[in-house]
Amino acid sequence: MTDTAGADTAAATETHFRTCPLCEATCGLEITTRGAEVVRIRGDRDDVFSHGFLCPKGSTLKQLHTDPDRLRRPQIRRGEGADATWEEVGWDEAFAEIERRLLPLLDEHGRDAVALYLGNPTVHNLGAGIYARALITALGSRNLYSASTVDQMPRHVSCGAMYGSPDTIPVPDLDRTSYLLMLGANPYESNGSLCTAPDFPGRLEAIRARGGRVVVVDPRRTRTAKNADEHVPIRPGTDGHLLLAMVHTLFAEDLVSAGLDPALYSGVDAVRDAVEPFSPEAVADHTGVGADTIRRLAREVAAAESAAVYGRIGTNTVAFGTVASWATDLVTALTGNLDRDGGMMFPLALTAARGAGKGRGFTTGRSTSRVKGHPEVRSEYPIATLADEIETAGEGQVRALITFAGNPARSAPNSGRLDAALSTLDFMVCIDPYRNETTRHADVILPPPDALQKSHYDLAFNTLAVRNVANYSPPVFPVDPAEQPAEHTILARLALVLSGMGATADPAVIDGLVLDRVLGRATKPGGVAEGRTTADLVGELVADDGPEQVLEAMIRTGAYGDGFGADPDGVTFQTLIDHPHGLDLGPLGPRLPEVLKTPSGQVELAPAAFLADLPRMLAAMDEPRDGRLTLIGRRHVRSNNSWMHNVDVLVKGKERCTLQVHPDDAARLGLRDGGRAEVVSRVGQVVAPVEVTDEILAGVVSLPHGWGHDAPGTAMAVAEAHAGVNANALTDDAPLDPLSGNAVLNGVPVTVAPA
Secondary structure: OEEOOOOOOOOOEEEEEEEOOOOOOOOEEEEEEEOOEEEEEEEOOOOOOOOOOOOOOHHHHHHHHHOOOOOOOOEEEEOOHHHOEEEEOOHHHHHHHHHHHHHHHHHHHOHHHEEEEEOHHHHHOHHHHHHHHHHHHHHOOOOEEEHHHHOOHHHHHHHHHHHOOOOOOOEEOOOOOOEEEEEOOOHHHHOOOOOEOOOHHHHHHHHHHOOOEEEEEOOEOOHHHHOOOEEEOOOOOOHHHHHHHHHHHHHHOOOOOOOOOOOOEEOHHHHHHHOOOOOHHHHHHHHOOOHHHHHHHHHHHHHOOOOEEEEOHHHHOOOOHHHHHHHHHHHHHHOOOEOOOOOEEOOOOOOOOOOOOOOOOOOOOOOEOOOOOOEOEOOEOOHHHHHHHHHOOOOOOOOEEEEEOOOHHHHOOOHHHHHHHHOOOOEEEEEOOOOOOOHHHOOEEEOOOOHHHOOEEOOOHHHHEOEEEEOEEOOOOOOOOOOOOOHHHHHHHHHHHHOOOOOOOOOHHHHHHHHHHHHHHHHOOOOOOOOOOHHHHHHOOOOOOHHHHHHHHHHHOOOOEOOOOOOOOOEOHHHHHOOOOOEEEEEOOOOOOOOOOOOOOOEEOOOHHHHHHHHHHHHHOOOOOOOOEEEEOOOOOOOOOOOOOOOHHHHOOOOOOOEEEOHHHHHHHOOOOOOEEEEEOOOOEEEEEEEEOOOEOOOEEEOOOOOOOOOOOOOOHHHHHOOOOOHHHOOOOOOEEOOOOEEOOOOEEEEEEEO
């Protein structure tokens, strides 16, 4: 949309509508530009999902676009150590350098000598979401790592075992539920995770406004807890024990739903037997939650007109993360709240295909990591073991690393060790817009375009949305592809180098392969375009760029699509273009058993691996407490992991990277508000400012995630001026959730003393 500018205005004013790509909330933006300048960013009041809501991060896309520290051309590091310098080069020279140095290493040491790490922003990105698989395939290494094992892998594993696919994840039906139990989640600050819901706080307030109830279980009285009907403090890492005691209560008091279809749900009796030792009395001391409270919570969920149980970061990033995630769905299913309005439901995204209600199921452990024998999960190993693979000599040793949109030198457990290991690599390539704590070790940095220079569609987050919607956003500012190639082009060129096709090979080769894979499924027997050729279908595409063409193919062959003409009323890519404020596909609807991919065609309530982990949980209740404090993380609405601390408007004001301590602990340890404390764990130590507050449980301390911007060789001036301390210098890389390989970032034993 273009507005006519006044006679004295050099450029026309234009208004663009797009989705914010900075977190999972997917808020709609209204962006006003004049020429190449962003004049204003505000929430899109006509967006079908966010209705004008916008958090502080979304309004900073202008600052990110103009940030002088953001890299705009490839960088090559010349020299080593303190004498190293960075040279800006052209794209052809950068890929030639990668070919010159990486291919001989592959030839000499094999494919496993190169590891790949995918950071969180990969799933916020249309091109990366589609083309990352091409890079993984071209590399052919088993050493694949991602941010999933510091964040969400327990949820994937629990859902994979129960429903047959790690991506079949139920979300709380926030807009219709009458009771919401949240554990380890603080959406007032995080905007939600594995649950896409713009204005999550407003949706919580709406539950209460319509007479519903919101209960928050958390060691801290977070902003979310303050705005809930009830806050239940809990010892970090014990959510799974609490939830299993709730399941115990459901059986003991005959509260299991009588409507549970035995043809759809398997394992009810096995669950009853397994939770017998986890009575409310048995877990009360361990969790810090009274037996009466545990029973009342179970009764309230069972009695509610509709109820949802939602657990996130604090529930997953602990020693029993997978069992805790499984237990949230157990409570939901056994009370009859799975796959019903107001309960936990399965979204149906625009690009999704209808299922058959049965499949091959989900397995882990098809291979194990070289050094410590950690089983693979979703074809990747725990990020906590990457340092092992770099440091340990022998066949298969990791000698080179490719990172995409990640900062594991700050996000991984025992990050000081990993940071040091990165400096020993023979070669490192980073696709990233900044020289940060990780990319400072790179030999080549390939900067992608910024958010305003690329199109956007949320492939992942629409599959987790609390309402079925779809939004497509074209670029706000065009770029010269020769000067600034798109992310998918960078990935394609890198894949071609790794495939041996050369640094100058045409990335259109990868475009064709990716598109053929999607269209090939449609032309097979039973496909929506059975009997036609992929060439026929390509000729009907409206989109003309690689990711958009793949997106169009997914839409037209998906659950709502036109099937390339088979359904004249179906959705096409043009439909999205014609709806700049988004396409509303309606509220969530029942999807069982169609969504299942288990071999049995049932919801598997009692996966054997989960039952086998319960003795470990029982043993944990008998472990003596040594008097040390327990460290947990925390989020802030102005932060997004480590990479948005270079925006002045988001970091200015009161210092946020503080150690929160309960008044009783502060008095006992001689700490004072505003003073400094030394925090020591098994693997590291930091000195942080003290914030004394009764908002945290006694015996627990908290440091926020993503800080520690004081490493030499970085180039992020604002972040360096607000460095903070790195909480992951304290988190331990030895203990993992064995079922998922997820790092234990919450519940870390520490000692604290005045600095």
